[in-house]
Amino acid sequence: MRKKLAVMMAAMAATAMVGGCGAKDAAPTGAETKPAETSVAQETEAAQEETKEADAHEAEYLAEFFDVQIKEDPDSAAFSADLKKVAGDEAPAVEGDMTWFSAVKAAVAAADYEELALSYPEDKIKDRLEQYGVKMDETNEYARYVAAALDTSLITSETAKKVVAEDAFTAEDEISLLMAIANANGDARNYLGMSNDPDIYAKLDQAWNSFILFDDSKLAEIGKEAVQNKVTTGYGLKSAAYSARFLP
DSSP states (O other): OHHHHHHHHHHHHHHHHHHHHHHHHHHHHHHHHHHHHHHHHHHHHHHHHHHHHHHHHHHHHHHHHHOOOOOSSOOHHHHHHHHHHHHOTTSOOOOSSOOHHHHHHHHHHHTTOHHHHHTOOHHHHHHHHHHTTOOOOTTSTTHHHHHHHHHTTSSOHHHHHHHHTTOOOOHHHHHHHHHHHHHHTTOSOOOOOOTTOTTHHHHHHHHHHHOOOOOOHHHHHHHHHHHHTTSOOOTTOOOGGGOOOOOO
């Protein structure tokens, strides 16, 4: 009887220990979700801050190299004027009111992709939009421009969804679109690539071998006189074509 009672007591003690551990373990489980939620919120906030900093940097770039001052609420007249500063006087004006659709159409033309857009038949427009996960009627007059803008990286698929949703066109959107146009036209930052690109050494070698020594008899004589008169040492003189076009 004593032995049976001892076994029962031991079993009850073990049950109490298991129940106690379960109760203690349950509390941290709920608590663990808070740091996870906080972490996601912090990452989102950090990403938003990073985007703001990038936009500010690109706005500074546009001001430095193209004399573009972004309005807080862009309108068609202001955007048209900025397009001409970035893409030249031949850049088209925005048609009608300032919307994402009119902005994309003007951007495609300013980046010299209008002929490409006009070459898209409706079946290709539909196929390209589906490839990017963009739901838009291929018969829409702006659909070909959205498809071409996606194919040429003027806009991203996420941006295309904003276009289709007819979201408001903001100052940040104008900055992004103008920089995409400048890049497409080869007028933005002039660089070979990133240091971790797998083909960066080949790019460096090709660039080195493509350098051309400047040779012009008239200007060479002027340069010679400038060096002799100690106006310049001649060191650091280079072609504007080799300008990196980065902010100082």
